[in-house]
Amino acid sequence: MSLPTVAIVGRPNVGKSTIFNRIAGERISIVEDIPGVTRDRIYATGEWLTRKFNIIDTGGIELSDEPFMTEIRAQAEIAMTEADVIIAVVDGETGITDADEAVANILYRTDKPIILVVNKVDNPERRMEIFDFYSLGLGDPYPVSAVHGIGTGDVLDAIVQNLPNEIEEENENVIKFSLIGRPNVGKSSLINAILGEERVIASPIAGTTRDAIDTHFTDEEGQEFVMIDTAGMRKSGKIYENTEKYSVMRAMRAIDRSDIVLMVINAEEGIREYDMRIAGFAHEAGKGILIVVNKWDTLDKDNSTMKNFEQEIRIKFKFLDYAPIVYVSAKTGQRLNKLPEAIKEIHHAQNLRISSSVLNDVIMDAVAINPTPTDKGKRLKIFYATQVAVKPPTFVVFVNEEELMHFSYLRFLENQIRKAFVFEGTPIHLIARKRK
Numbered sequence: 001m002s003l004p005t006v007a008i009v010g011r012p013n014v015g016k017s018t019i020f021n022r023i024a025g026e027r028i029s030i031v032e033d034i035p036g037v038t039r040d041r042i043y044a045t046g047e048w049l050t051r052k053f054n055i056i057d058t059g060g061i062e063l064s065d066e067p068f069m070t071e072i073r074a075q076a077e078i079a080m081t082e083a084d085v086i087i088a089v090v091d092g093e094t095g096i097t098d099a100d101e102a103v104a105n106i107l108y109r110t111d112k113p114i115i116l117v118v119n120k121v122d123n124p125e126r127r128m129e130i131f132d133f134y135s136l137g138l139g140d141p142y143p144v145s146a147v148h149g150i151g152t153g154d155v156l157d158a159i160v161q162n163l164p165n166e167i168e169e170e171n172e173n174v175i176k177f178s179l180i181g182r183p184n185v186g187k188s189s190l191i192n193a194i195l196g197e198e199r200v201i202a203s204p205i206a207g208t209t210r211d212a213i214d215t216h217f218t219d220e221e222g223q224e225f226v227m228i229d230t231a232g233m234r235k236s237g238k239i240y241e242n243t244e245k246y247s248v249m250r251a252m253r254a255i256d257r258s259d260i261v262l263m264v265i266n267a268e269e270g271i272r273e274y275d276m277r278i279a280g281f282a283h284e285a286g287k288g289i290l291i292v293v294n295k296w297d298t299l300d301k302d303n304s305t306m307k308n309f310e311q312e313i314r315i316k317f318k319f320l321d322y323a324p325i326v327y328v329s330a331k332t333g334q335r336l337n338k339l340p341e342a343i344k345e346i347h348h349a350q351n352l353r354i355s356s357s358v359l360n361d362v363i364m365d366a367v368a369i370n371p372t373p374t375d376k377g378k379r380l381k382i383f384y385a386t387q388v389a390v391k392p393p394t395f396v397v398f399v400n401e402e403e404l405m406h407f408s409y410l411r412f413l414e415n416q417i418r419k420a421f422v423f424e425g426t427p428i429h430l431i432a433r434k435r436k
Ligand SMILES: Nc1nc2c(ncn2[C@@H]2O[C@H](COP(=O)(O)OP(=O)(O)OP(=O)(O)O)[C@@H](O)[C@H]2O)c(=O)[nH]1
Pocket: 010, 011, 012, 013, 014, 015, 016, 017, 018, 019, 059, 060, 119, 120, 121, 122, 144, 145, 146, 147, 148
């Protein structure tokens, strides 16, 4: 589902990251061994009163070599482009500075809701001073002490009140996908090729955010697709558009809105750090993933080229062992016809429901091959398993003691499930729960 976005702006040192961490709370997960972008701590998901939203700390988007004022203005512009609600942070300890006024001046141009947060209001005496901040012209100041968690509840209330109404009715039959990859890997060429190949009338439809334009099309079999816009990949000449953090953030937003992500890699360049972070994020988000190696025409190939390439991918994207790989050329058209097919198969896999009886047969066979682990003389007992969700397929395994379920055994069960059913291209989640 597509989530609304909240962006935090303000000059350095006012406490943006502290507020970001408060709002994102425990939802910033740091998963070991997966180079997910969640560690960058500029993009996370927050939740309050059952409303979920994405939150961006624009302070984390640093523009190297730009003068200080240019940088904070650019960050405010990013907030105005990306967000549905903007949190402008100032410092109650130091009062209003020129930089705060510069930020306010940029924000006057937007009609998006702005919540003015006066941070570092650590004690009641200081509350009286927040009235000075009315002069910024950004509305009522909300006093907060982010380090102590005071006042953040009111800010969250204000965020939720200002979020746009639930957007985009979900149509389960439509496949939403996006093409993600570093600049110049050939995303636009592939998009044009896919649309050309399908010989369909592609019509841009307004997306959930003002500036996102998604492309809607139907293939010959009547399957509907929505290609999610990755507008940030377009070159608009803004100074921040080319920064890696911004491009990563745009990619993350596109991933959030997609069911399936086409991770595009340039055959000439191989896999880069950027690819691993984006892929890690898509994996953590439970999205379907197709690895597309483009510019296949540029390589001098022999019998082992493809095998070697696959090996590199499998080593670098260790956590994506379920993702199929397609080697294509947007230039010559080689294997482009495989893309819609592969997308449809992944969509099928991520929506697959396994009946409990069939699932439990597989689990029991698995336990017969590889007995459950023991710890301090106690053996893990598996009572039964059941699928609780799709997209991604999620299974709960009921056990005697959760602690006895080791990661490696869960991994083994996952492999057995993958051998028994076709879950190619989708992560699957296994959760151990103590039976009540
Ligand atoms: N007294 C007090 N200090 C705070 C509070 N919130 C943050 N700080 C401190 O203010 C400093 C800056 O906080 P950050 O969250 O890093 O500020 P920032 O705006 O993200 O800064 P940049 O990353 O430089 O943009 C840190 O030393 C924090 O500990 C608060 O509520 N009260």
